[in-house]
Amino acid sequence: MFAPSQHDVRRFFCDAYRxxxxxxxVTPLEALAADWIAEHPEYHADFADVDAALAAVYDPDAGRENPFLHLSMHLSISEQVSIDQPRGIKQAYELLAARRGSRHDAQHEVMECLGQMMWESQRSGQPPDGDKYIDCVRRRATRD
Structure with a gap:
């Protein structure tokens, strides 16, 4: 199983941006990362300096989102949708994107469901519940 370190992830995004x-x-994965980076100009300075990126600490209590985590989640969701894993995520995401009129906005909503699923998994010590994740995305896709 591929398990990049925090520094590996940060270098990857900085290299893709550069x-x-x-x-x-660029590789296909770097191209996808660069596309998502382009959608987030507020993070460009974070990706422009690899040394600063490697040293940065993103404390949730400080009110600053971790751009590397955020972009990693975009890549994860893109991969999940492309291979429909967990089964049903592609349909749920596409419905949500159509309802919101924006694939980017839909990704951010899916990100909330993904984050919730991972938090619950870590808290309970159980494997992530893909069905619950899909249900969360579907609920978002059917509400206004």
Whole structure:
């Protein structure tokens, strides 16, 4: 199983951002990351300096979101939707995106469901509940 370290993840996003800015060749995953980075200009400074990125501490109590976690969740959701895993996420996400009129806004709502599922899993010591996750996304897709 692939288990990158925090520094590996941060270097990956910084490299993807640098390559995209410089017009250098990128891998498909780097291209996807660069697309999501482009959707978040508020994070560009975080990705521009790899040394600062490696040293940064994102304390939730300080009120600043961790851009590396945020973008990692975008990549995770994109992968889940592309392979429909857990089964049903693609349909639920597409319905949500259609209802919201924005794939980006839909991803942020799915992110809340994903975060909730992971928090519950960690808290209970049980495996993540994919059915509950899909149900959360479906509920969001059917409410205004």
């Amino acid at each position: 390559k995209h800015r410089d017009g250098s060749p």
